[in-house]
């Protein structure tokens with residue numbers, strides 16, 4: 023199952039923890055990678071990131087952002 027919305031998804035993050043943002047759009051746990059890119063054999067990979075602050079961040083779910091993993095409004099274009 024793939025995630026169908028293009029809107030960003032709010033995610034609670036903890037400073038210093040490792041997260042893997044899905045850049046292929048195939049993850050069932052968008053916006054975070056669930057390993058689906060390996061099954062699909064896409065060239066895209068997850069982007070590992072470590073938030074500097076704890077709190078809610080808006081992560082890109084359309085995979086078109088120019089500022090991954092964060093939404094930059096590209097889903098509206």
Ligand code: FES
Pocket residue numbers: 043044045046047048049054055056057058059060066067068069
């Ligand atoms: S499932 Fe999309 S990058 Fe891993």
